[in-house]
Amino acid sequence: MTQAIDKDRVLIFDTTLRDGEQSPGATMTHEEKLEIAELLDDMGVDIIEAGFPIASEGDFRAVREIAERSKNSVICGLARAQLPDIDRCWEAVKHAGKPRIHTFIGTSPLHRAIPNLTMDEMAERIHETVTHARNLCDNVQWSPMDATRTEWDYLCRVIGIAIRAGATTINIPDTVGYTAPVESADLIRRLIETVPGADEVVFATHCHNDLGMATANALAAVAGGARQIECTVNGLGERAGNTALEEVVMALKVRHDIMPWHTGVDSSKIMNISRRVSTASGFAVQFNKAIVGKNAFAHESGIHQDGMLKNAETFEIMRPADVGLAASSLPLGKHSGRAALRAKLRDLGIDLADNQLKDVFVRFKDLADRKKEVYDEDILALVHAGEDAA
Ligand code: KIV
Ligand code: ZN
Numbered sequence: 388m389t390q391a392i393d394k395d396r397v398l399i400f401d402t403t404l405r406d407g408e409q410s411p412g413a414t415m416t417h418e419e420k421l422e423i424a425e426l427l428d429d430m431g432v433d434i435i436e437a438g439f440p441i442a443s444e445g446d447f448r449a450v451r452e453i454a455e456r457s458k459n460s461v462i463c464g465l466a467r468a469q470l471p472d473i474d475r476c477w478e479a480v481k482h483a484g485k486p487r488i489h490t491f492i493g494t495s496p497l498h499r500a501i502p503n504l505t506m507d508e509m510a511e512r513i514h515e516t517v518t519h520a521r522n523l524c525d526n527v528q529w530s531p532m533d534a535t536r537t538e539w540d541y542l543c544r545v546i547g548i549a550i551r552a553g554a555t556t557i558n559i560p561d562t563v564g565y566t567a568p569v570e571s572a573d574l575i576r577r578l579i580e581t582v583p584g585a586d587e588v589v590f591a592t593h594c595h596n597d598l599g600m601a602t603a604n605a606l607a608a609v610a611g612g613a614r615q616i617e618c619t620v621n622g623l624g625e626r627a628g629n630t631a632l633e634e635v636v637m638a639l640k641v642r643h644d645i646m647p648w649h650t651g652v653d654s655s656k657i658m659n660i661s662r663r664v665s666t667a668s669g670f671a672v673q674f675n676k677a678i679v680g681k682n683a684f685a686h687e688s689g690i691h692q693d694g695m696l697k698n699a700e701t702f703e704i705m706r707p708a709d710v711g712l713a714a715s716s717l718p719l720g721k722h723s724g725r726a727a728l729r730a731k732l733r734d735l736g737i738d739l740a741d742n743q744l745k746d747v748f749v750r751f752k753d754l755a756d757r758k759k760e761v762y763d764e765d766i767l768a769l770v771h772a773g774e775d776a777a
Contacts, residue, residue: 390555392589393732397639397648398615400429401632402436403664404449407623412669417449419667423620424453426663427460430656434461434487434615440479441472447479453548454483461485461526468492468516477523488520489558491530494545495537506541513548521553528555530593535566535574543582550584550594556615561604562625564597568607575611587671591615596627606631606638609648620664621672633657633678633710641704658711678705689724692717694727698768719766721755726767735763737770746773748772 404420407413415423417646420437427435437453438446454462462483465473468490480486492513493501499509513529520527529549531537546557557573566574575592579585592608592615594601605616622631636652636686643649662681665672674681684707686695695717707715717727725748732739732747750769755761 390587390589392614394614395648396614397609397631397635397650398433398589398591399434399636399650399652400431400434400463400615400617401433401619402593402617402629403427403619403623403632404453405436405438406625406629407664407668408438408618409625410623410628410645410668410670411625413623415667416579417445417452420449421452423660423663423667425456425764426656426660427620428458430653430660431651432460434463436463436489436617437480439465441466441475447475450476450479454480454486457483457485457574461487463487463489463697466490466520466674468512470516470519473516473520473523477520480524482525485526486524487526487528487556488524489528489530490516490520491532491558491560492516493533493562494531494541495533497536498533510545510548514552517552517554518550525555527554528556528558528591529630530558530560530561533562534559535561535570536563543578546578546582546772547584550582550588554718555588556591557585558591558593558615559608559613559616560593560617561595561601562593563593564601565596566604567598567600568603572607572611575608575613579612579710589614592630593615593617594630595624596622596629599627601630602634603637605635606646609646614648620660621668621676623664623668623670631677633661637678637705637710640709654709655711678710684712685718686715687718687720689727690721692727692730693724696730719751719755719761720759721752723755723761731763731766732770739770743773 408415424435437450440447440450450464462480464476464480466476473490477486517529531545575590590613592605592613594604616635618630618632618635620632622628636650636654639646639648639650672679686692691702728748728751747769
């Protein structure tokens, strides 16, 4: 099938409910999964990998119900390179308006040793399973797991087989987060140049974060020609996680000047889904996490607060509203200056003369040296302590 590929558009494939949930301890309830899938669909995620239908009865039910309720997104299920897996996956996703089967097999030497298949036997298995999937569904994604540690010639050979058997998307997983940005871009570029038929399918990138490079590797892969990024909300996923959805979406939006591709995601819905995934998975978001961390739009030091009060662009490259946050915050602490204290007092409806502000500031600094964060109640108490003393 020849498909129209929009070279300016990057498809967002969210796997929070599959790879994200595989994170130890991140199991979500059926209702939570349905709710998260609805939020993903609503915010413009192109493809939702809803689960691994053969893995359990619960996963099958979740994928099936997400498929039934889907509105705009393609609903995808994962299947190993085995016919019963693929049949089970199809049974679950076929209820979607736009179903997809995603089948995979580990192609690197380490992964080939597990099913104990020779290279030829594995090639034959890929042909058989992708053909089978394509006979069921006209949207088939195939992944050579551990692609970034697979021999170049063999990788080209098996991708060619999958394309000839009817795969419409070829995903290149960096399963153990081993690649680096230059290599990631180069790998996709060379595959597209080398494998016959590669220009007729969408190439996808699926990066893990073991070396903290998942987002950089995914964006580099797009520069190399990939047009689908696989990611999860909050970067949830096995070990150090996957590429974070919020990071790639915002990076493409903020640095469109040097990365001229767009997504269909409404970024103002990011904060809401981040919080929902955090509560459902039980995984707190680290304070300094890019885009969605508690401190991502917070400024404590005097110089930064003063700059922010004059012009937010001094220390922010995104507007809070772009990610669905009402406003930045200027928490008061020992690094804060007089300008932020004055602004806080005004917010609290208190307008002090300069000499009064000076007194309160001295008492504030003394308190801030003893306390991590100074709250509104502390400020009010400091002001009243001054009044009592007068
Ligand atoms: O990391 C990986 O290789 C995967 C595959 C199943 C795509 O998650
Ligand atoms: Zn993965």
